[in-house]
Amino acid sequence: MYLDNAATSFPKPEKVYEAVLHAMREVGASPGRGGYRRSLEASRILFQARETVADFFSIADSSRVIFTQNATGALNLALQGILTAGDHVITTSMEHNSMMRPLYALRNKGVELSVVSAGPDGIVSVDDVRDAVRKNTRMIAVSHVSNVCGAIQPIIRLAELCRSVGALFLVDAAQSAGHLPVDIKNSGIDLLAVPGHKGLLGPGGTGFLYAAPHVPLKPVVQGGTGTNSTSEEQPLVMPDGFEAGTHNLLGIAGLQAGIEFICERGLSTIHQHEQALLIQAEQALRIIPAVTVYGPSDPSHRCSALSFTVCGVDSALLAAELDHSFDIAVRAGLHCAPLAHRTLGTQPGGTVRLSPGWSTTSEEIAFFSDAVVQCIGKIRDSA
Ligand SMILES: Cc1ncc(COP(=O)(O)O)c(C=O)c1O
CATH class of the missing domain: 3.40.640.10 (Type I PLP-dependent aspartate aminotransferase-like (Major domain))
Structure with a gap:
């Protein structure tokens, strides 16, 4: 995915x-x-x-x-x-x-x-x-x-x-x-x-x-x-x-x-679709213990991407586990914007970022959030 x-x-x-x-x-x-x-x-x-x-x-x-x-x-x-x-x-x-x-x-x-x-x-x-x-x-x-x-x-x-x-x-x-x-x-x-x-x-x-x-x-x-x-x-x-x-x-x-x-397809249709997926992802992530989601709290002030961290879990390790265990491609780290992490308080490890697109489905976002929970468990168990 x-x-x-x-x-x-x-x-x-x-x-x-x-x-x-x-x-x-x-x-x-x-x-x-x-x-x-x-x-x-x-x-x-x-x-x-x-x-x-x-x-x-x-x-x-x-x-x-x-x-x-x-x-x-x-x-x-x-x-x-x-x-x-x-x-x-x-x-x-x-x-x-x-x-x-x-x-x-x-x-x-x-x-x-x-x-x-x-x-x-x-x-x-x-x-x-x-x-x-x-x-x-x-x-x-x-x-x-x-x-x-x-x-x-x-x-x-x-x-x-x-x-x-x-x-x-x-x-x-x-x-x-x-x-x-x-x-x-x-x-x-x-x-x-x-x-x-x-x-x-x-x-x-x-x-x-x-x-x-x-x-x-x-x-x-x-x-x-x-x-x-x-x-x-x-x-x-x-x-x-x-x-x-x-x-x-x-x-x-x-x-x-x-x-x-x-x-x-219509720019506004694509926009609404992506916004709905980001809101779904944010809601699912926020109820996972130890997860912090960054950026504007009002979803209308945000688009394209969502970043989060998990307290005590290295972002790069989590992204690698999502890839290896679930074939999910997300990016981890500083995303080529180091000053943004100083602003958001996510230095030095950065964040895990997901950015759905026009063809991403709601089922995929649900699969992603379940996978995050499982990967966190796996990383903690092996620590
Ligand atoms: C905000 C921003 N500016 C510039 C770039 C650079 O884009 P490109 O890879 O097309 O050069 C990126 C790429 O991720 C970006 O996110």
Whole structure:
């Protein structure tokens, strides 16, 4: 049983596998690299996928969608492509290393960094972020949803704050895209970093960055774009100048199919299904003696993932036992977000995290919670 959709979603909808195979077997060529029919068909797939992404996120101009390898690539582009020495950036203690490590690297190059601590439930206070604003604050960068405890950040109010202080707003939608509505037109988000392989149900190796038209983004990778070939400079044309090198067409074709599947099933249907499973899991876990569940107490302030610990039981050992005895895949440890564990009080061992997906059933969650009880007993007996 796979309960690690926060890492990457599995299984994918059938049409995603079909789209990947179609692009691989029937198309084969690279987009924008030739005038022959196969390359033109590859370009059509690429264009159509960009349009599908734009429609799904209410992005007016699909050329502002830059395909990347994953959310990490999108975050690096957003941060390194904008921030320079002397700029100030504010982030939160709930961020993934995909946000923190590029920020630490930029701090070494003279960018000022403030990390605002979230509350013990993982939600950051807009007032605390406001208090951290300086004259040179160029950007506020937050994850929409915590990958550790599922806490949903108040992004609409943070966007208003950004507008009022003239800062750019970067949102890491790694755990919200495909789970919660993200509407660029009405949100005030300037930069949105999204993985294609998690909630959007596309294959690994996919993701994108949306950059609003007023954002002065610079490419961070130089190379062939299939255009302006005589220029020694990397073209700044969107999106080509930001997608140097051969595209992951197979992945992008699959990503488009993943988004189409979500639209057919309905984002709110998927969201309600996943929320019901998280509530079921939380209720079952809370009645197990010695279990602590982390994150917001109100389930409407949480989505995608649930974290827990068992007093006296090592999280990694419990996850390993769930795998070995019951073939249940959950993740244990720090989930690449060490500061979040300082905030939640789960250092140094971290938590066990479960993250159901569109195909997880209520019966599987019941099986999971029974298995947790048995594994705890087994670990305690062998201690
Ligand atoms: C909140 C958050 N940001 C960024 C990432 C990085 O995503 P990717 O693996 O697509 O680079 C993850 C991955 O788990 C995440 O949970």
